[in-house]
Amino acid sequence: MAKSLIEINNLVKVYGQEVKNKVLHSISLEIEKGEFVAIVGPSGSGKSTFLNLLGALDQATEGEIWINNQLISDLDDLELAKFRNQNLGFVFQFHHLLPEFTAKENVMIPDWIEYGAPTVDKKERAQKLLELVGLSDVTDKLITKLSGGQKQRVALARALMNKSPILLADEPTGNLDTATTEKIYNLLRDINQQLGTTFIIVTHNQDIAAKTDRIIRLVDGQIESDKVIEK
Numbered sequence: 001m002a003k004s005l006i007e008i009n010n011l012v013k014v015y016g017q018e019v020k021n022k023v024l025h026s027i028s029l030e031i032e033k034g035e036f037v038a039i040v041g042p043s044g045s046g047k048s049t050f051l052n053l054l055g056a057l058d059q060a061t062e063g064e065i066w067i068n069n070q071l072i073s074d075l076d077d078l079e080l081a082k083f084r085n086q087n088l089g090f091v092f093q094f095h096h097l098l099p100e101f102t103a104k105e106n107v108m109i110p111d112w113i114e115y116g117a118p119t120v121d122k123k124e125r126a127q128k129l130l131e132l133v134g135l136s137d138v139t140d141k142l143i144t145k146l147s148g149g150q151k152q153r154v155a156l157a158r159a160l161m162n163k164s165p166i167l168l169a170d171e172p173t174g175n176l177d178t179a180t181t182e183k184i185y186n187l188l189r190d191i192n193q194q195l196g197t198t199f200i201i202v203t204h205n206q207d208i209a210a211k212t213d214r215i216i217r218l219v220d221g222q223i224e225s226d227k228v229i230e231k
């Protein structure tokens, strides 16, 4: 049984069968409910790999990941899909939005799949989230008609739709301008403070990292430092 919301013990990831590439070397750490954490480090240090394992999108070679007292390697595919839906929200660089649907439909789709056709309440929530991320004027536009930054904000609204206790973000403001980056960051912070959502954000943006509560720095697949930010 784990004590923290997230507990990671001796996590190892090796890619490749014949030529083995050890990308994560025995990572152990704990993250408590409500923490706002940045994962930083040079390109290739294993940040995305780590986030993918944490999100149960890929399997660890060795080690344990406990989330909400559940050892995730114990779950079969079906259980894992359900677990992900209930516990984890994702905002990734490649948004995985569905091009043939509108912004609003994309925000509602995960919930739709899980719980069936959206109720009036759900539709209103999707609308509110899109307003929150500054997209009230494009809610009914097809994804293909939106800019990169707008798509990123749709992905964020979608991740917030099911009120997941944990939100994993890989460069959520990666190709956005400074003003939009600041706005999205403030939004994540508000959600963190209001709902107690735990955020784990991979970022190259030092300004964003400096505004989190804790910075975990990976170098060559190992934790080089793990610092709480003094406010």
Ligand SMILES: Nc1ncnc2c1ncn2[C@@H]1O[C@H](COP(=O)(O)OP(=O)(O)OP(=O)(O)O)[C@@H](O)[C@H]1O
Pocket (backbone or CB within 6 Å): 015, 016, 021, 023, 041, 042, 043, 044, 045, 046, 047, 048, 049, 050
């Ligand atoms: N699916 C994969 N198959 C094989 N090797 C991979 C795979 N994904 C990542 N790697 C390798 O693992 C290492 C770590 O990659 P990862 O994407 O986790 O780093 P990162 O810190 O997120 O980098 P960046 O900041 O550039 O996004 C790299 O050497 C990469 O080439």
